[in-house]
Amino acid sequence: MTDNIPQTDAEHVAASRPKKLRLVRLFLWSAVALLGGGLLFMMVSEKDRETVEQDNYAGSVGGPFALTAPDGSIVTDQTLKGKPFAIFFGFTRCPDVCPTTLSRLTKLRKEMGEDGNKFEIVFVSVDPEYDSPEDVGRYIALFGTPIIGLTGSSKEIADTAKAYHAFYEKVPVEGGDYTIDHSAGVYLMDAEGNLQSIIDYHEKLETSLAKLKRLVG
Amino acid sequence: MPVRSIFAAAALTGVVLLSACDPAPEAEAPAESETASSQINISNAWSRETAEGQDAGGAFMTIANTGDGADRLLGGTTPVAQEVQVHTVDMTGGVMRMRQLKDGLEIPAGGTVMLAPGNFHIMLMQLKHPLEQETTVPITLQFEKAGDVAVELVVQPVGSEGPMGNDHD
Numbered sequence: 001m002t003d004n005i006p007q008t009d010a011e012h013v014a015a016s017r018p019k020k021l022r023l024v025r026l027f028l029w030s031a032v033a034l035l036g037g038g039l040l041f042m043m044v045s046e047k048d049r050e051t052v053e054q055d056n057y058a059g060s061v062g063g064p065f066a067l068t069a070p071d072g073s074i075v076t077d078q079t080l081k082g083k084p085f086a087i088f089f090g091f092t093r094c095p096d097v098c099p100t101t102l103s104r105l106t107k108l109r110k111e112m113g114e115d116g117n118k119f120e121i122v123f124v125s126v127d128p129e130y131d132s133p134e135d136v137g138r139y140i141a142l143f144g145t146p147i148i149g150l151t152g153s154s155k156e157i158a159d160t161a162k163a164y165h166a167f168y169e170k171v172p173v174e175g176g177d178y179t180i181d182h183s184a185g186v187y188l189m190d191a192e193g194n195l196q197s198i199i200d201y202h203e204k205l206e207t208s209l210a211k212l213k214r215l216v217g
Numbered sequence: 218m219p220v221r222s223i224f225a226a227a228a229l230t231g232v233v234l235l236s237a238c239d240p241a242p243e244a245e246a247p248a249e250s251e252t253a254s255s256q257i258n259i260s261n262a263w264s265r266e267t268a269e270g271q272d273a274g275g276a277f278m279t280i281a282n283t284g285d286g287a288d289r290l291l292g293g294t295t296p297v298a299q300e301v302q303v304h305t306v307d308m309t310g311g312v313m314r315m316r317q318l319k320d321g322l323e324i325p326a327g328g329t330v331m332l333a334p335g336n337f338h339i340m341l342m343q344l345k346h347p348l349e350q351e352t353t354v355p356i357t358l359q360f361e362k363a364g365d366v367a368v369e370l371v372v373q374p375v376g377s378e379g380p381m382g383n384d385h386d
Contacts (some may be wrong), residue, residue: 092268095275095341096306097313099265100334103376138268142375173317175300177342184313201308201335 061195063163067150070137091127118216126168253286261380276339289321293358299343
């Protein structure tokens with residue numbers, strides 16, 4: 001409106017209306033763009049943060065442990081080195097999630113054919129009080145595929161779970177018995193013993209299969 | 218980045234946020250009258266084989282209540298286990314938490330409740346002997362209103378995720 005060019009009233013109105021509208025429109029679109037850009041930035045930075053967190057986590061999962069196999073032999077992280085493995089924490093008296101997870105791993109291994117033998121399945125009991133090496137041996141034998149079933153003293157199991165950032169906690173139930181809350185994910189570890197990915201209980205079998213293929217690939 | 222993609226991303230974010238705010242649909246229990254009664258029908262009752270020394274097993278089934286009053290599954294008895302409890306499984310945060318439903322499991326009037334792996338189940342505790350596949354196990358379930366209901370559990374291989382040994386998904 002600071003134009004020095006003389007204009008008639010009619011000309012002035014005709015010229016300034018669209019200009020005003022244009023300004024309003026520009027302002028509105030800028031607001032939308034800023035808002036959208038802001039949201040996008042938030043999305044991107046959130047994603048970055050997740051990736052960083054996952055990477056940090058990946059480096060810290062796994063580590064030294066020593067547990068007992070059903071035949072009485074000691075299995076350590078060094079014993080497992082050189083071959084990828086899928087490690088799962090559970091207990092033999094878990095009637096639901098544990099057998100489901102182990103039998104899914106068995107099915108997936110069979111589906112992979114030859115490649116299915118290129119990784120070990122490791123089951124670690126988080127119930128040292130109840131699960132003897134023999135109990136674990138009889139339990140894993142149900143699944144009809146070679147599984148390295150491990151148990152140990154309370155401390156040995158606590159140390160192993162800590163190395164894998166696996167959670168477990170004994171919870172009393174009515175009648176003097178107890179159940180155990182525990183991490184239900186399957187940690188997929190490469191031949192060097194580093195975490196590659198985690199199989200979630202709720203994911204589709206195809207997703208788990210792709211992860212296992214990548215593990216042995 | 219083209220402006221249009223930013224708008225699209227913003228719009229998409231809006232949609233995602235909106236759908237995330239959508240409350241999960243909840244089953245509404247019909248109003249119960251004084252004379253309401255429950256009628257319990259149990260189908261596809263099954264269990265999983267267990268190893269020797271593994272002294273707990275799960276039992277799964279479909280429970281339908283065709284009556285006009287809600288009922289509750291409280292527990293039961295079976296010759297193969299010392300104790301029968303109704304449990305639920307919570308998998309929040311990737312942690313398996315199994316809990317006894319001390320007040321039982323509601324079976325709404327006209328409703329059907331599935332007891333399945335990773336969800337509600339009946340826990341057979343302190344098994345007296347291992348459950349062998351291709352056998353059946355009798356169990357008497359106790360309901361608050363319908364009283365005792367007897368069923369036979371078909372013992373499936375350990376890898377089963379359903380009454381017919383069907384797979385996941």
